[in-house]
Each structure stands twice: as structure tokens, then as C-alpha cells.
Amino acid sequence: MSSVREVKVATEIPGPKSRAEAEKLGAFFDNRAFYFIADYDKSSGNYIVDVDGNQYLDVYSQIASIPVGYNNPTLIKAAQSPELISALVNRPALGNFPSSQWHDVLKNGLLRVAPKGLDQIFTAQSGSEANELAYKAAMMLYRRKQRGEGVEWTEEEIASCLDNAKPGSPDLAILSFANSFHGRGFGSLSTTRSKAVHKLDIPSFNWPQAPFPALKYPLDEYKAENAAEEKRCLEKVEELIKTWQFPVAGLIVEPIQSEGGDNHASAAFFQGLRDITQKHNVTMIVDEVQTGFGATGKFWGHEHWNLTSPPDIVTFSKKANTAGYFFGNPQLVPDKAYRQFNTWIGDPARVVMAKAVVEEILSKDLCNQTARVGAALYKEMERLAEKYPQLVQNLRGKDRGTYIAFDTKDSAALVKKMKTLGVNIGTCGVRTVRLRPMLVFEEAHIPYLIESLDKALGSA
Amino acid sequence: MSSVREVKVATEIPGPKSRAEAEKLGAFFDNRAFYFIADYDKSSGNYIVDVDGNQYLDVYSQIASIPVGYNNPTLIKAAQSPELISALVNRPALGNFPSSQWHDVLKNGLLRVAPKGLDQIFTAQSGSEANELAYKAAMMLYRRKQRGEGVEWTEEEIASCLDNAKPGSPDLAILSFANSFHGRGFGSLSTTRSKAVHKLDIPSFNWPQAPFPALKYPLDEYKAENAAEEKRCLEKVEELIKTWQFPVAGLIVEPIQSEGGDNHASAAFFQGLRDITQKHNVTMIVDEVQTGFGATGKFWGHEHWNLTSPPDIVTFSKKANTAGYFFGNPQLVPDKAYRQFNTWIGDPARVVMAKAVVEEILSKDLCNQTARVGAALYKEMERLAEKYPQLVQNLRGKDRGTYIAFDTKDSAALVKKMKTLGVNIGTCGVRTVRLRPMLVFEEAHIPYLIESLDKALGSA
Numbered sequence: 046m047s048s049v050r051e052v053k054v055a056t057e058i059p060g061p062k063s064r065a066e067a068e069k070l071g072a073f074f075d076n077r078a079f080y081f082i083a084d085y086d087k088s089s090g091n092y093i094v095d096v097d098g099n100q101y102l103d104v105y106s107q108i109a110s111i112p113v114g115y116n117n118p119t120l121i122k123a124a125q126s127p128e129l130i131s132a133l134v135n136r137p138a139l140g141n142f143p144s145s146q147w148h149d150v151l152k153n154g155l156l157r158v159a160p161k162g163l164d165q166i167f168t169a170q171s172g173s174e175a176n177e178l179a180y181k182a183a184m185m186l187y188r189r190k191q192r193g194e195g196v197e198w199t200e201e202e203i204a205s206c207l208d209n210a211k212p213g214s215p216d217l218a219i220l221s222f223a224n225s226f227h228g229r230g231f232g233s234l235s236t237t238r239s240k241a242v243h244k245l246d247i248p249s250f251n252w253p254q255a256p257f258p259a260l261k262y263p264l265d266e267y268k269a270e271n272a273a274e275e276k277r278c279l280e281k282v283e284e285l286i287k288t289w290q291f292p293v294a295g296l297i298v299e300p301i302q303s304e305g306g307d308n309h310a311s312a313a314f315f316q317g318l319r320d321i322t323q324k325h326n327v328t329m330i331v332d333e334v335q336t337g338f339g340a341t342g343k344f345w346g347h348e349h350w351n352l353t354s355p356p357d358i359v360t361f362s363k364k365a366n367t368a369g370y371f372f373g374n375p376q377l378v379p380d381k382a383y384r385q386f387n388t389w390i391g392d393p394a395r396v397v398m399a400k401a402v403v404e405e406i407l408s409k410d411l412c413n414q415t416a417r418v419g420a421a422l423y424k425e426m427e428r429l430a431e432k433y434p435q436l437v438q439n440l441r442g443k444d445r446g447t448y449i450a451f452d453t454k455d456s457a458a459l460v461k462k463m464k465t466l467g468v469n470i471g472t473c474g475v476r477t478v479r480l481r482p483m484l485v486f487e488e489a490h491i492p493y494l495i496e497s498l499d500k501a502l503g504s505a
Numbered sequence: 506m507s508s509v510r511e512v513k514v515a516t517e518i519p520g521p522k523s524r525a526e527a528e529k530l531g532a533f534f535d536n537r538a539f540y541f542i543a544d545y546d547k548s549s550g551n552y553i554v555d556v557d558g559n560q561y562l563d564v565y566s567q568i569a570s571i572p573v574g575y576n577n578p579t580l581i582k583a584a585q586s587p588e589l590i591s592a593l594v595n596r597p598a599l600g601n602f603p604s605s606q607w608h609d610v611l612k613n614g615l616l617r618v619a620p621k622g623l624d625q626i627f628t629a630q631s632g633s634e635a636n637e638l639a640y641k642a643a644m645m646l647y648r649r650k651q652r653g654e655g656v657e658w659t660e661e662e663i664a665s666c667l668d669n670a671k672p673g674s675p676d677l678a679i680l681s682f683a684n685s686f687h688g689r690g691f692g693s694l695s696t697t698r699s700k701a702v703h704k705l706d707i708p709s710f711n712w713p714q715a716p717f718p719a720l721k722y723p724l725d726e727y728k729a730e731n732a733a734e735e736k737r738c739l740e741k742v743e744e745l746i747k748t749w750q751f752p753v754a755g756l757i758v759e760p761i762q763s764e765g766g767d768n769h770a771s772a773a774f775f776q777g778l779r780d781i782t783q784k785h786n787v788t789m790i791v792d793e794v795q796t797g798f799g800a801t802g803k804f805w806g807h808e809h810w811n812l813t814s815p816p817d818i819v820t821f822s823k824k825a826n827t828a829g830y831f832f833g834n835p836q837l838v839p840d841k842a843y844r845q846f847n848t849w850i851g852d853p854a855r856v857v858m859a860k861a862v863v864e865e866i867l868s869k870d871l872c873n874q875t876a877r878v879g880a881a882l883y884k885e886m887e888r889l890a891e892k893y894p895q896l897v898q899n900l901r902g903k904d905r906g907t908y909i910a911f912d913t914k915d916s917a918a919l920v921k922k923m924k925t926l927g928v929n930i931g932t933c934g935v936r937t938v939r940l941r942p943m944l945v946f947e948e949a950h951i952p953y954l955i956e957s958l959d960k961a962l963g964s965a
Contacts (some may be wrong), residue, residue, distance in 0.1 A: 066608060069608050070607065074603075074607075074627075074942055075627070080601050081603060083602045084605050085605075086587075086591060093602070107597055107598040107602060108848045109597065110596060110598060125585070129593070130581060130585060131545045131546060132587070133854070134575075135548060135571070135575050137543065140535070141539060142553070143527075143543070144545050145544050145545075147534075148534075164533055170533075171848075171849065173634075173689070174516055174850075175797045181707055187706075187707075202701070202705060206705045206709075207698050207700075207714075209714075213706075214708055223667075229641075231637060231640075232691030235669060235691070242676065245662060245663065246644050246677075247641055247674065248647045249674040250669065251669060366596055378535060381537075382538045386689075388567070388632070394818070395854075398593055462716055
């Protein structure tokens with residue numbers, strides 16, 4: 046059976062049924078960000094269907110979250126499995142009363158894809174939570190080293206932390222980059238620097254932000270400029286670590302800044318970050334919430350860097366169908382139980398689903414497929430960039446699977462137009478269109494996407 | 506069929522199989538807080554079974570999280586439903602592409618039990634996240650009122666917030682109480698004041714904590730003292746709101762401080778908090794993460810207060826099988842879309858499960874059952890308190906369903922002993938034993954619990 050289906054656009058978008066249902070929903074649930082009301086029962090593979098009967102080729106994938114296609118049979122089978130039903134019905138406090146299946150669910154699922162050098166896992170429920178758990182691990186490690194291995198907490202530390210005061214509640218920072226997005230909790234939001242709509246009115250920690258390289262495209266033409274730009278940013282990172290008012294315990298970075306506009310940097314830049322963090326004893330956290338699980342053509346985005354030593358922590362979510370972090374340094378396990386703990390410690394139902402996602406990706410070799418399809422898609426995008434030099438600028442994502450993006454004049458108008466042509470596609474940053482097809486996106490889906498983009502750009 | 510099963514204790518606890526499996530798990534997952542490895546397939550109703558074949562009467566319920574019994578048939582049916590399978594497999598970005606079922610899932614589920622006066626919902630994944638979303642809503646409302654309705658954000662606000670600086674990132678506080686527990690994110694942890702193990706080494710916001718009434722028991726004997734103590738605490742709350750270095754946007758309080766030691770206060774105290782928060786335009790957030798969903802004999806713990814006007818926000822999690830917050834004040838909806846937003850906005854699979862939990866509680870009248878059974882249980886506990894005046898002190902939870910607790914000399918030793926007698930029971934605070942049976946706990950389960958407590962106390 047071909048995986049290609051016809052797109053259908055029978056109504057304006059959102060259509061009358063979508064609008065009516067969204068209005069009903071609005072009686073008790075914020076509906077202001079809805080695009081259309083989806084009919085997931087009719088959606089399949091790369092295609093999403095709405096309640097008006099419109100069928101779209103989906104290269105947005107629930108904000109880069111659907112890994113292996115709507116109604117994927119392997120995932121449906123997992124959803125019907127006894128272990129999953131039990132995890133839903135008997136939701137355990139995983140730290141206190143793990144199930145007899147929990148070891149195998151992790152071992153045969155997420156652990157199979159643990160990044161090289163990182164063999165410990167802590168399960169969570171969102172990318173935001175995973176990042177905050179990572180920050181806390183970095184901070185506890187920093188203080189433990191400062192205190193001295195095996196040195197007990199003082200009475201003063203114990204008493205002062207309950208009052209949110211020093212020394213128990215120390216000033217410790219996590220460094221992040223301009224235009225980064227790491228979540229919306231109070232800690233993760235303090236490292237998010239992408240848009241005011243995320244941050245305005247919310248108190249934040251006084252943590253430093255470094256500039257992220259603003260590369261010029263095409264990369265081949267601006268080698269020297271880009272190398273200088275990356276050097277400048279690395280120097281600023283080191284300066285901030287050395288001069289910030291209080292210690293920097295961790296640094297967090299996305300392999301590709303996604304929400305902030307699909308900003309890339311070279312492998313050398315990330316190696317530079319690894320060197321600086323090691324030199325200054327800063328925990329290096331790689332936020333793979335969006336880049337993880339294959340879309341760059343490798344399972345993890347940071348595999349493209351060939352680092353001399355692995356990062357300390359890698360966080361994941363989105364396409365994993367669950368969230369959490371991997372870590373390798375055993376010192377990142379806190380010195381006492383219950384320091385890194387909560388009632389649920391993630392959701393075993395979602396971790397069972399993650400196992401099925403992993404199975405599907407590995408057994409169908411979907412990372413390599415994405416690398417191959419992405420290369421073909423990138424070539425087509427290059428053609429469009431030549432044809433519309435004013436409307437397709439700074440094309441990026443070469444050798445990064447289907448993780449492709451470009452800048453345009455009015456990204457919101459373009460993706461709106463694309464919906465009327467039956468392609469669900471998203472934006473990021475200020476004027477960027479990002480492609481986030483699923484890992485089951487094939488060569489056969491490229492023509493319709495490109496023809497539609499051609500049409501939309503031609504009428505812009 | 507009787508809901509009473511025999512407890513069996515065939516091995517030491519944890520037994521050899523539990524220890525072996527925990528050790529295996531420890532290769533990649535922190536196992537230091539485990540009590541035993543559970544066999545959820547064999548667990549049923551009020552009874553949990555471990556891999557060594559031990560069967561316990563469970564009055565801890567996964568840290569107060571199992572609502573209606575292990576392997577509850579209504580929940581199993583929900584777990585097998587097509588809408589649940591779809592929610593697992595096609596995990597949507599609920600803000601952008603809600604499903605055609607989403608309206609009905611909420612309307613026929615969580616909305617049926619929305620606290621009086623609160624008819625809006627925001628779905629989340631953990632109690633910690635729900636509380637932080639509530640804080641953010643309170644803060645955005647505070648700044649909106651300060652800014653003036655309809656007044657646009659300034660360029661300075663927009664630019665400064667990305668730098669974590671004022672005025673975009675303002676100093677705004679959430680007031681909480683000594684000994685409270687509200688979660689472990691950086692914002693929620695800043696309001697948690699229960700134990701150093703939760704907070705040490707983690708930076709926190711400079712937010713105020715008020716004393717929570719330290720009532721003397723039995724309440725009847727200390728009426729005057731307790732009223733004076735509550736008055737003192739209320740005065741301190743108002744003083745902190747009036748004199749804190751920066752504005753207090755919200756106040757959060759648990760109906761019964763659970764993790765912090767099962768600390769109660771009177772309805773009059775909470776009415777006092779409502780009066781103070783209204784007087785000073787402070788958003789009142791009631792954290793019902795542990796008290797919600799029936800265990801106090803009413804659906805919501807705050808229903809016991811008969812407030813003159815509802816709280817502004819009520820958060821929930823645990824027994825709901827999911828998490829989120831209810832709110833009534835329409836101003837708590839931010840002025841723009843995407844301010845309160847994230848990729849998933851909770852988990853629809855878990856919200857479908859919550860619908861089944863709600864159905865089960867309402868159709869079986871489990872709140873009233875819990876009130877009735879709780880009253881009988883409390884009487885038996887009074888008997889034990891008389892028999893062991895040194896070991897069962899400050900008995901609390903009268904007229905609060907099965908939400909019963911007492912102080913003892915060595916709470917850890919007592920619950921350990923109870924496990925060897927086949928009762929899974931938990932502690933809180935410093936020297937408190939808390940009862941957290943499920944809502945399916947019946948009169949028939951009381952004798953074994955009381956006999957075991959009698960035995961354990963008698964041998965202490």
C-alpha cells in the first residue's frame with residue numbers, strides 16, 4: 046500500500062465544523078491557539094484530517110512530536126498491550142513501588158537508544174521538567190564538590206534552605222543562549238530566551254545568556270566570518286562563566302535552536318562548549334527535546350558533533366512520547382535518596398509507548414531513511430531558494446535529515462497559504478518556516494510538499 | 506464477592522525477589538527509595554502484591570494516588586477504549602490541534618467535578634506543574650491590573666524580560682506556609698517548605714512564608730488556644746502581604762498540609778485567608794493535589810470550609826490520574842494566546858482515565874462512603890489513642906473522611922513493622938503516620954488495619 050494519500054481541502058481553514066467545535070470548547074478551555082479540530086481516527090501516516098474532512102500532508106507533526114505517523118500499527122499494538130493497560134490503571138509511585146516490568150520496559154526501550162557514554166536515566170513528563178531535573182542535578186553536584194565529598198550538610202544549610210535563604214538556597218546559575226527555548230517552568234523559563242510572550246511578567250533567576258552564533262548562509266561562502274562569529278560566542282561563554290556574580294553550575298544548549306528560529310552552529314562550536322565546560326567544571330546539558338529521536342538523520346542531534354567526550358546530560362521529550370533525561374556521570378546521582386524524586390517520576394504508560402517508538406525507529410531504520418529523504422528534500426529546497434531568492438533565504442539543515450528551515454518575508458502568511466493547499470506546516474523564530482515531518486516521511490511525499498511551496502511562494 | 510482479601514507475608518520485606526529486581530534496576534535507575542517491587546497484575550482493590558508473593562492491605566495507595574483500587578474494572582474499560590488508544594498513539598498538541606473528542610472528554614469528565622464557582626480548566630501533567638501554571642496566571646493577572654486593562658506591553662518590558670531583567674521580569678511573590686509542600690520545580694519548590702531534602706542546594710525565589718497554625722489536640726480541649734494561634738497566623742499573613750519587599754501576587758495553601766505532617770486548620774482560618782486575599786487583591790490558590798478527589802469525605806477538601814466566595818484557583822493531581830487547575834475568574838485567562846501554553850498541555854490519555862475515575866466516584870457515591878467509613882475508622886483510632894497515649898498522639902482527621910493521621914515516637918519503625926504485618930502504610934512530617942486508603946476502602950477493611958496497628962504499637 047502506498048503511503049501517499051491525496052490531500053483534500055474542501056472548506057476554508059479552519060472550516061465551519063472546526064470553528065463551531067472550537068467555540069464550544071472555548072466555554073471552559075482556552076481555544077485561542079487552535080488551527081483546526083483534528084479527527085485523529087481518520088488521520089494516518091503523514092496525513093492529518095480535520096473535522097471538516099480536510100486532509101493535510103503534515104510536516105509540522107504536533108510541534109515536532111509525532112514520531113512514526115498517525116495511527117502507527119506498532120504503536121496501536123503497544124497501546125493495547127496488558128503492560129500498558131496496567132500502567133494506566135495502576136499508576137505507580139515509581140520510586141517507591143516500581144512494577145516488575147519497569148526494568149525491562151526501560152532496558153528494552155529507552156535504554157536501547159541511550160546516547161553513547163550516558164547509561165543512567167531519570168524519567169519525567171515534559172521537556173520542561175526534564176530540563177529542570179537536569180539543572181537540579183547539576184546544582185547538587187556543584188555544591189557537593191564545593192562542600193567536599195562525604196561532608197554532611199550543616200544545620201545552617203538545612204535551616205536556611207527552608208527559608209529560601211543562603212547558604213541552603215545558594216546562588217547558582219544555569220547559562221543558556223540568546224534565542225534558546227528550554228521550557229516554561231520557573232527554572233526552565235529562566236533559561237528560555239526566545240520570545241517575550243513566553244516570559245513577560247514572570248519572575249526569573251538572574252542567570253546569564255550568551256550569544257548564539259548568527260551564521261551567514263550559504264555556509265560555504267562565509268566560512269571565515271562564521272568561524273569568527275563562533276569564536277566570539279565561545280569567548281563570551283567563557284567570560285560569562287568566569288565573571289558571573291555567582292557560580293555557573295550548568296550550561297544548556299540545543300543542537301539546533303528550534304523555537305528560536307532553527308539556528309545552527311558547527312560541530313567545532315559545540316566541541317568548544319564541551320572544552321569550556323570541562324575546563325570550568327560546568328555540567329553540560331544538551332536539550333534534545335526537539336532534535337532527539339531521529340529527525341536530524343541521527344538518533345540524537347549531538348551525534349553530529351563527534352565530541353571528544355560525551356555531554357554530561359541529554360534531555361528528551363516530544364517524539365519520545367514521554368520525557369526524561371539521560372546522564373552518564375555517576376556523580377550526578379544525588380548523595381541521598383529522595384533529593385531527586387517526585388510521586389510519579391514520569392509516566393510508565395508513556396514509557397511503554399516510547400519503547401514501541403524505539404522499536405519502530407530501529408527496526409525500520411528510520412534514522413537512515415530520514416537522512417536519505419532529508420538530503421533529497423534539501424536539494425529540492427535549494428532549487429526553490431534559487432527560484433525565489435527574496436522569499437527563501439538562509440536555507441539551513443543540510444546533512445541534518447529533514448530538519449530543514451528557511452527565512453521568508455511573512456512566515457505566518459506563508460504557512461496559512463500552505464494550509465489552504467493541504468499542507469500543515471509551522472513557523473519558528475521571527476520569520477522562519479520550519480519543516481518537521483515525521484520519521485516516516487518518504488521521497489514520495491516530497492513532490493507534493495515542494496509543488497505546494499512553489500505555488501504558495503509564487504503567489505506571495 | 507467480598508472486597509476483603511487475606512494479607513500474606515511470606516518473606517522478610519523487601520523479599521529476596523524484590524531485592525534482586527531492585528538491584529537489577531539500579532544499574533540505570535535510582536532505586537534507593539524503593540520499598541518493594543510490585544506485581545500490579547496480581548494486585549486488586551485495596552490490596553497490593555509484591556514479586557515475592559506478599560499481599561498487603563494498602564492504605565498508602567502510591568503516595569495517596571490510587572483512587573478507586575488496583576485493577577478497577579471501570580478504569581480497565583477506559584484504558585481499552587478507542588479514544589484512549591488514539592490519545593496514546595496520536596499524542597496531540599492540544600492547544601493547536603485538539604481532537605474532536607476533547608470537548609466531551611473534559612465536559613463529561615473533569616468538568617463534572619469542577620469546584621463550585623470555578624468553571625475553566627487548564628490541563629497539566631503533575632501537581633508541581635499545575636501549581637506553577639497557577640502562579641504564572643496569578644502573576645500575569647497582577648501585572649495586567651497594574652498595567653491597566655488593555656494597555657499594551659512596552660518595548661522596554663519586551664526587551665528586558667528576555668534578559669531576565671526588570672521591568673519585563675518583575676519581582677513578584679507567591680506566599681506559602683511553613684511546612685507546606687507544593688512540588689519540586691523551581692517555582693513550586695520556592696513555595697515548598699517541608700523538608701531540607703527537597704530544597705537544599707537549589708536556588709529559590711525570595712518569597713515569604715507564613716506560619717501555619719500549630720493546633721493542639723484534642724481540638725475540643727484547646728479551643729481558645731487554637732483560635733488565638735490561627736489569629737496569630739492570619740495576622741502574620743496580612744503583615745507579610747503588606748510589608749514584603751515586593752508585591753505578593755498569589756497565596757497558596759493546602760486544605761490539609763500533607764507531606765509536611767498532616768497539619769489541619771479550621772474553616773474559620775481559611776475564611777480568614779479568603780478575606781485577606783480579597784482585601785489585598787492576592788490570587789488565592791488552593792493546592793488540592795493530595796486532598797482533592799474525595800479522600801476527605803467531600804470531593805474537594807476546601808468544600809469543608811463553606812467559604813463566602815470560592816477560591817480563585819484550585820489545583821489537582823494524584824488521585825485524578827492526571828493534573829491541572831480549575832479557575833473561575835475569567836481575568837486569570839492571560840490577555841494574549843500562547844502566554845499560558847506548551848506543546849502538550851497535559852496528556853489526553855490521562856484525562857480520559859480521569860473521566861473514568863470521576864464516573865466511578867460519582868456513580869458509586871464514594872465520597873459519602875469515604876465520609877462514613879472514615880468516621881468509623883476515626884472512632885477505632887480514638888480507641889487506640891486511649892490505649893497507647895504515648896504512641897498515638899495528636900490524632901487528627903475527624904470529619905475528614907479517611908484522611909486520618911497521628912504522631913508517634915518513631916514513625917519509620919512503625920510503618921516498617923506494619924509492612925511485616927501485611928499493611929502498606931506511610932509517614933509524613935517528622936513523626937507522623939498518615940492513613941491514605943483508597944476511596945474503595947470499606948468498613949470491612951477496618952478491623953485488619955486496627956488489629957495490625959494494635960499489634961505493632963503493642964510491640965513498640
